[in-house]
Amino acid sequence: MSNSLNPARQGSANNPLFAFTYYKPRNVDLNTYINNNINPVSGGALGSTDRNRYDPYGIGSFAYGLQNDNRVQKENNLLANIDVNIKILPWLSGLVRTNTNFYNIAYERKNRGAGIAFAGGDYEIFQNTNKSYRVQGLLNASKQLSSDFELNASIGAETYQKNLNNSAFYNRSVTNGGLKIPDVYSISNSLNPATTTAYPNFGERTDAVYVYGDITWKNMLTLNFSGRNDWSSALTYRDGHGNYSYIYPSVGLSWIFTELPVFQNNSILSFGKLRASYSYTGLSARPQQTNTDGYFKLQDGTFNNANGGNQSVYGFSDNILKNDDFKNELDKEFEIGTNLGFFKNRLNFDVAYYKKNSYNQILSFALPQESGVTSQALNSGNIQNQGVEVLITGKPIESRDFNWNASVTFTRNRNKIISLAPGVENYDLDLAFGNDITSVARVGEQYGSLITGYGYSYYQKKDASGNPIASPSNGKKVLGNTGYGTTGGYYTFVRSQDYDGTRKNLGTMMENYLASTRQELSYKDFSLSFQIDAKNWRFNGIWNSSIWIS
Template identity: 35%
Template structure:
């Protein structure tokens, strides 16, 4: 099926290329407003075609059109205008302001284009160029701070890693919270990377320079037509088409970018070196409670003598300057019979982490053809290959690959990587890894030198649509699309024993294939309803078929017989060879979308869709009750009150609209989960042919099958308003929503008495309430200079209404004894820990007697210590245009949301982080005292807190009760000694006795996310050089933080993975800023 579809698509594209040639005439012009101010960014199109151009910074344009053509000009805030060319070569056009505004056309569900003013729900559309200019490998990152209600967080893994993206709050208790991405009708997911290795998602294989627009559909009313797959929202990406022009147009762009670490992930102290009790000790491991580093000569663990000096940049020295190069070439052409566009992109990125590389090649073809007066067609195909090597494993990986963890837990502050990174120090005398007791921490350098993890991906997507126009009110549209992703992983690890042998050496290879295809048929009816009424009705049916399977997963066992020979047959023991089953899922659907408007002021949309999901279909003959059919409707309305009261409102009110919507969306689950008591080791025979699925395979007694699983349901209400003032110079858009998700499908742990470990059930009710606001304005606008500003903000509040009967909490995530929970009456992501402070009635921490290493410790207990979800998300964009210059500045903020830093926790316990300088000596506030051995010390410290009831000490043979006494009072009375820094910071951050609550912080930040400066050469120079355009731009991204609430400058965006419930880091990624230059030339 896929081969036939691909062949048909390619044949069509070949035909489309042949249709482009026709004589055209160059027309240049200037577009101004009624005050004579040039208007940049005006769309100028040849009527009835896709051919067009956009005015530059000085309001000029150049376009190739037929001599008798008519130009259609459109610009936000102005009335669309048609201008006949009549053989002229130069035009001066004046646009009039449009108080109605918002005639802007946006792409909505199922790819249908609608005027934004007629929509009863919130939609945000970005230009593809705004996404491409960021030079982000994964385009999701480019949306950060630009869309109200969209919460994006970076994830560890390097530039290609998939970030976390959540629209209008967490909606799922099973972790499925992220929106879908729809690229020319092909649906992709932003795959979660729950593990500590993030290779990114399929979007990194696509070329953002091919994007025409990016539309974010937030609410259920906006996404209802996409069915259960869009229950969490959708991001629509429409790619560029060819344009009508004389000859073939060619555009070339080249980007060179530098990536630089400008700060480590957490501030480290640079005054005291290795040791535990105020003296240097090369056997103290990663503890830095030694003496002050004074330049004296000391011996390392391997006997080498070196100066005992600070290494303030040692945590950054192991990173390199990252390099990014991206080349784009595109050619296009066309006439009134058809258009085409062909593009190629080559990207190569070496990140700041050594050995972490990403390379991509992407080919894309898009064509359209007016086959006859009745038939028109559009098709596209994309083919991409990529290779990712050794993604950064900082953030949460607990192995020797995590260099960030080494700096807070393994390496003391006098550690010199220039010494230990030499081969003679990490390779043993007879090969293999050096002894870690004499060559501490060198396992990192060993694996960096010899081990690798490589992922190769290939992606092919295609889409084809055929439109038949029966008459002026009836069209039939048929669409087909497909995608096929092939991923292969290869891991190579050499043994650590002598001669590079050992059971830990291995070779593995795995291959995963994902495929999907969709067929859609629609009838589009637009009857004439009279002078004041307009309406349309779309009726459609769709089938979606997907399959995913790990085709093979092979691994050596027991080590490699011959080191460095990476082949499955080189396994010492019998290799592990697996061929996993194919998981196939089918959703069949019917849908409708009806629109009605009255007098161009009242607008009503009603949609409905019914899905039949194979994932909720029980085999015939089983006890299961099939609930695979679910219907979800939506209704939305808008009232443009400025049209109703036209001429009656004050002049300073330019435009006003009220809107409201209600929608319900159903959700299913992954295939074969309804019979989770069973699994099959072979392919599900009959899945592809539509026959009944076999049930009798292998039984897993640890999972209880559910015989009556139902779809989850999301019900959403949204109301909003859009108002503009002062001739559209100031605008407000506000939306309030409430979403209730019920009947969620949860894999719930069961009691031991049940005889199973888990069961899928329908349970839970979760509510999100939120508000989104967009304020945009033009404070300054004159002939040569324009200043546009836009502020977006959102706030979402979540509440867990109920879970399952007898269940009041559900664990979402866990790290180091800190858990994220969903608790009835609480919110999604409440943080709790058994390693929190136990406090008295006045909120003071309780102190108890410990052991020999820590004579006193904080009493640990259970407490709610935070919540992971932010209170507010904000984005502020400023754009300044002066003649042909343009400057853009984006500031993005995340306010609230708590964060657990294991780096802070264990870096404190080891004395490596900057916060552990307090109390080290008199200069840092240490108390002078005489210890038990009679030694006078100046590093005494007094902890905050009071002694718990029942605490007793013996002083000069007399028992003293310390109940309720502060440590300070007990010290002043001579009952206790001051603590050493090791004891003081250990009771807070040591792995065994530390307090996790002490490392949970509000992760609020304000970031300078993006700054861009561009210059477009004027048309006079462009014409002289025989070009159509030439632009040079400089872009800086992730430039720094204007405010960071975390202590020790911890990276607030260093969450270990992109799960919605992720809240922690350990060995976080450093701060990296990107600076790039792009040259774009058009011929």
């Protein structure tokens, strides 16, 4: 159970740290406005009347919102499980496990009116509930097959069910147009008819059977294996068809070569292991996506046809074109690595290289407006991630009273969009700074390329045919007025998209590398530990790094 009051606002001007450091002038006494943010004449926020006099920088009105827009969120989470273990034979056992997860959020917002005499304001309440449970059965075998071979294997089945039979709901009510009576917080005090939204949360069910285990030879060569078959309701259509059954296997091999006689009693190399694996991982669709998107149905409203008659309107639900053949998303990953221990394992290295390709991701693509729909979700894409992971651990000092343990990690990932959908080269992911910067997936580039048309434009003189020619002004930033408001009506540096329509690639939101170190020191009953984390990006040729110490 948790209870949070007024969590920090997120996003641009709503976040206090961002607003006070980025949007507000440095030469203003912030406390003067923060502590006196109610208009002394008209009430409401400091800038509700005569803003140029009382709140020229908007700081008081911002502080008013922070202090008078109060939000409370209560979360209740019940987790429970029961395990029953059964000993069948000395080498064979059974397990029956069931668990449940009940999660509820209750939210209330009281937003005091910021207008004259505290006019306006909002009151909002909502609740969201989710319920799930899992039942699992396993048979586990652990048997010494011979003096050289040992087998550990499990076979099992399970069912996972969430929000079935309309057992979980979302409901939200919010006032509309302000409050009739200021500071009276109830839905019935809404100036205009309040808005209420309520619906059952989408249910889903996944059934599965699986097998996994390993076979070891002479405690040094181990073959790992697994296989799983899922049946997902999220890939099942109303009429019962669908690609709802999918299998994903994996296999791995590891060799502890220091078990060989030649490495016994080696004073330098204490442990050595080589490993390799190849795996498939399946992922289903969004719950009920196959049964909500794109169904042709009667819409609200009518229109007059050519004969003057009243005609009903039919269309696709949510203006989405239905996909009648969704498949599961699929990851394929290969990894090789080694574990090495030196000097009685006081110095250890764990190094791995991986390559992972993600296929059949379910993405929504925009369609031409004249088609009568706005988008269609498709299985698409091949996104590749490959890189290295390094973990170094050591014990520089080890004694009876004083010990020093250290670890260093380094990760470098290289991401590339191999393909999207047929005929699609770009896919917008997200926006930042309003619409200033767009994060996109572009074929042939890294995931999350940062594209903007708000960068400087640079002059290039051209001849009558549009060909570049020499000029002493070439390469200089362009000053001007676009004439339609984007430069505020005065001369300033012109954005590249306003000058020649170009948009620039600033780099990628993906890190160039991640690194961290953790140090632990202890002396008798006293201990001290700290951790340093670092990230590194490269934007438009400029290296950017961030370091955190905890």
